[in-house]
Amino acid sequence: MQNLVLLHGALGSAAMLEPLKEALQDTFEVYTLNFTGHGGSELPQQPFRMEHFTRDLIDFMDKEQLGSAHVFGYSMGGYAALSCALQYPERFQSIYTLATKFAWSAEAAAEEAKLLNPERMQEKVPQFAATLKLRHATQDWTQVVTHTAAMMQALGQHPILTPESLPTLQVPVQIAVGDRDNMVTVEESLWAYRLLPHASLQVLPATRHPFETLAVEGLSQQIRQFISRASVDFKIPNE
Structure with a gap:
């Protein structure tokens, strides 16, 4: 079977992807991982960077x-995958991104980072904070949040996926975005495409940003279909 790695988003963890992993493991050898500082993994002293x-x-x-x-x-997992493929294209057979924000600027990063205030989160959305x-x-979730805000601001100053870098990526990519996503626009997804x-x-109908709101069975089928097409078009071996 072909290998498939699932990557979580900002403030997420590998555990969130377990239902999707279970839905796909009859077709692929499926792997998940926690990014640095996520899911209880050790937090670095310095703020996160996409390079991590x-x-x-x-x-x-x-x-x-x-x-x-x-x-x-x-x-964020989609941004990390594409950024990594720019450096190591031979390691990637295909990339499927979902709800990935491509339009990073200083202004956009400031707006996103403003929402990542642990004290405000505890006050306004205590259930999410919990x-x-x-x-x-066993790590401090407030540091995960502040490290993430710093990473977004760094991306705003120095985005990796740019009009110069994206055209060099010779890997089959599917960009998926929900039509009701309040964090990622269809326009910026079209820009990257x-x-x-x-x-x-x-463009996924009646679909919002939170991963927990997605229909896993439908998503798993879309991933299968994309990889099947990519495997045929790019003659990717089935093992």
Whole structure:
């Protein structure tokens, strides 16, 4: 079977992807990982950087002896997958991104980072704050949040996926975005799709940003269909 790596989003963890992993493991050898500082993994002293997550992915693939793999990346996980593929294209058979934000600027990063205030989160969305505390135990979830805000601001200053870098990526990519996503616009997804040389675009009806709201069975079928097409078009071996 072909290898498939599932990547979680910002403030997420590998555990969130278990239902999707279970839905896909009859077709693929499915792997998940926690990015640095997520899901209880050790927090770095310095704020997160996208480069940490691309290194995490390659190190994980090396550890699991995955010469190459298909990758599904939700939100930040999709950005990490594409950023990593720019450096190591030979390791990626295809990439499926879902709800990935491509339009990073100083202004956009400031707006996103403003929402990542632990004290305000505890006051305004205490249930979500409690979820983050459990998700990232035994680490301090508030540091995960502040590290993430710093990473977004760094991306705003120095985005990795740009009009210059995206056209160089010779990997089949599917960009999926929900038509009701309040964090990622269809327009920025279309922007990335037009720049990528081997991309397809899918707008999911009645779909919002939170991963927990997605229909896992439908998503797993879309991933299967994309990888099947990519495997035929790019003559990818089935093992």
